[in-house]
Amino acid sequence: MKPSGLIGLLLACALPLCAQQQTSELLSLEQAKELAIRNNRSVQNSKLAVDKVDDQLAATRTLRYPSFNLYSLASLQLASLDFTFERGVFGTYQGIGPVPATDTVISTPRRPTAIIVGSVTQPITQQYRIRLNLDQLELSREVANEELRQQQQSVVNDVKQLYYAILQSQSALKSNQQSVQLYRELDRLTTDLVSQQVALKAQNLEVKAKLAKEEYDGLNLENQLATQKEQLNNLLGRDIRTSFDVVPVPEMTAFEMDLVSAQNRALEHRPEIKEARLKIRQADLDRRIKKAEYVPDVSLGVNYVSPRNFDDFVPRNFASAGFIINWDIFDWGKKSRELDAKKKTSEQAQNAFIETQNRVLIDVNSKFRRVQQVRELLRVSRLAQEAAQEKLRVMQNKYEVQAALLSDVLQVQTSVVETDHQYQQALVAFWTARAEFEKALGEDK
Numbered sequence: 001m002k003p004s005g006l007i008g009l010l011l012a013c014a015l016p017l018c019a020q021q022q023t024s025e026l027l028s029l030e031q032a033k034e035l036a037i038r039n040n041r042s043v044q045n046s047k048l049a050v051d052k053v054d055d056q057l058a059a060t061r062t063l064r065y066p067s068f069n070l071y072s073l074a075s076l077q078l079a080s081l082d083f084t085f086e087r088g089v090f091g092t093y094q095g096i097g098p099v100p101a102t103d104t105v106i107s108t109p110r111r112p113t114a115i116i117v118g119s120v121t122q123p124i125t126q127q128y129r130i131r132l133n134l135d136q137l138e139l140s141r142e143v144a145n146e147e148l149r150q151q152q153q154s155v156v157n158d159v160k161q162l163y164y165a166i167l168q169s170q171s172a173l174k175s176n177q178q179s180v181q182l183y184r185e186l187d188r189l190t191t192d193l194v195s196q197q198v199a200l201k202a203q204n205l206e207v208k209a210k211l212a213k214e215e216y217d218g219l220n221l222e223n224q225l226a227t228q229k230e231q232l233n234n235l236l237g238r239d240i241r242t243s244f245d246v247v248p249v250p251e252m253t254a255f256e257m258d259l260v261s262a263q264n265r266a267l268e269h270r271p272e273i274k275e276a277r278l279k280i281r282q283a284d285l286d287r288r289i290k291k292a293e294y295v296p297d298v299s300l301g302v303n304y305v306s307p308r309n310f311d312d313f314v315p316r317n318f319a320s321a322g323f324i325i326n327w328d329i330f331d332w333g334k335k336s337r338e339l340d341a342k343k344k345t346s347e348q349a350q351n352a353f354i355e356t357q358n359r360v361l362i363d364v365n366s367k368f369r370r371v372q373q374v375r376e377l378l379r380v381s382r383l384a385q386e387a388a389q390e391k392l393r394v395m396q397n398k399y400e401v402q403a404a405l406l407s408d409v410l411q412v413q414t415s416v417v418e419t420d421h422q423y424q425q426a427l428v429a430f431w432t433a434r435a436e437f438e439k440a441l442g443e444d445k
Contacts (some may be wrong), residue, residue: 024243029163032236036159039237043155053141060137063130064121071117081108106129106311114308121324125298129289136285143278150271153439155235160435162232166246168428169225173423176218179414186410193407207297238356249431259368266364267443274361276353283349287342293335296327360440366435374426374433381419381426388412388419 069303083106088098123130187207193199230240267273305318328335395412398404 001275009180024245026247027244028247029160029249032159032163032232033156035236035238037152040155040235041237043148043151044237046151050141050144050148053137053144057134057137057141060130060134063133064127065118066122069119069121069433071119072114073117074112074114076109076112076437077110080110082106082127083108095176111309113310116308116414117308118304120302122300124300125295128295129292132285132289132292135215136282136289139278139282139285143275143282146271146275146278149444153271153442153444157435157439159232159235162228162235162316163246164249164432164435166225166228166232166427167249168425169221170246171229171421171428173218173221173225175417175424176214176221178417180211180214180218182414182417183207183214186407187211189407189410249428251427257368259365262364262368262437265441265443266360267357270360270440271442272356273353273442276349276356280346280353282348283342283346287346288380290335290339290342293328296325299324301325364437364440367433367440370433371430371437374430378423378426378430381423385416385419385423388416392416 016345054387085100085104085106087100087102090099092098187204190199190204190207194204229244233240233242233244285354300322301324302321303319306316392409392415395404395409399409
């Protein structure tokens with residue numbers, strides 16, 4: 001066999017078994033993100049939190065309408081009730097005389113009785129406080145929506161990170177498989193050379209040790225890849241045993257954004273910033289609600305009382321309509337102290353807003369610098385890859401003219417495999433850093 005033919009055969013043996021038919025689902029990154037947004041359990045819980053606030057809003061709105069109450073007391077008298085009417089208590093009339101004519105005692109027999117009380121109450125001055133509470137709940141719904149956005153962004157970022165980690169593991173596993181095949185061939189060659197007494201046994205043992213190390217690393221990578229796929233399935237809200245393959249990332253795309261623009265976009269879109277603003281408004285509303293407690297509660301009420309199974313002299317029905325006023329005139333300074341506490345809460349919300357802005361800007365700056373670094377790393381890896389490929393070409397030419405040993409060619413080929421792997425790792429690192437940067441900007445994708 002010609003040297004060039006032998007080199008081609010060895011290189012073909014070093015390729016991974018990618019020609020096998022794929023039986024697993026091919027999962028793209030966009031599909032993974034859509035599945036996570038739709039099925040992730042943490043996202044679903046955040047959506048339920050928004051729905052709970054809607055329910056609270058609907059319940060609070062009912063406080064603006066009249067309330068209808070019915071109260072009933074059924075009892076048995078343990079002792080008779082005696083009513084004494086003194087002589088002439090109801091007056092003295094001409095031709096009749098005093099009413100009653102003598103002291104009269106009326107006793108209520110011991111028997112079951114009942115009192116039924118019904119009332120209708122319409123809040124009046126409370127409407128202002130109810131409106132403030134509704135505004136507070138509407139702000140709570142906006143906060144819950146921002147928390148939902150934050151949860152969705154966090155889950156999408158986690159999906160991206162795991163997706164890219166799987167690609168890194170697959171790239172490492174592919175490089176490992178190529179290295180194992182090359183070391184096996186190198187082991188075979190050095191074994192022959194030792195038997196021919198043209199190589200030292202120590203050289204053969206060194207190759208065997210490297211081969212064993214590569215096989216061990218391959219097992220670790222396979223286990224790591226299996227765990228990462230299970231974690232991604234869990235993030236997508238599906239059976240962790242679902243088999244799938246991922247789509248390789250594209251080459252590096254243009255990255256045209258300056259730091260100032262990135263900072264402005266983050267301050268505009270980050271859910272934490274919007275949530276901090278909403279909490280300032282919530283604190284102000286809390287203060288206004290507490291201040292509204294100084295206003296007395298005035299309601300319009302209609303009451304009806306109906307005693308049952310009493311003696312005939314007890315009226316059968318009582319009905320009244322009027323205003324109900326409830327006002328804490330003196331509370332030992334309780335409302336004043338609570339109002340002061342609400343003002344301090346408002347100041348805390350302002351401080352938290354400024355702190356949140358600073359944290360967001362630091363995060364954006366850090367992620368922006370990270371993208372710059374990995375972009376430069378990718379350029380370095382590309383140059384190293386080209387250099388290794390050129391070195392392999394030179395070594396192949398030397399082998400064809402019998403100026404180099406086959407073991408030298410295999411060693412250089414191992415270096416090419418390693419630089420290819422490093423380039424793929426750098427490429428995935430770029431997309432990982434870009435995903436982190438997009439999350440820092442607060443973008444919903």
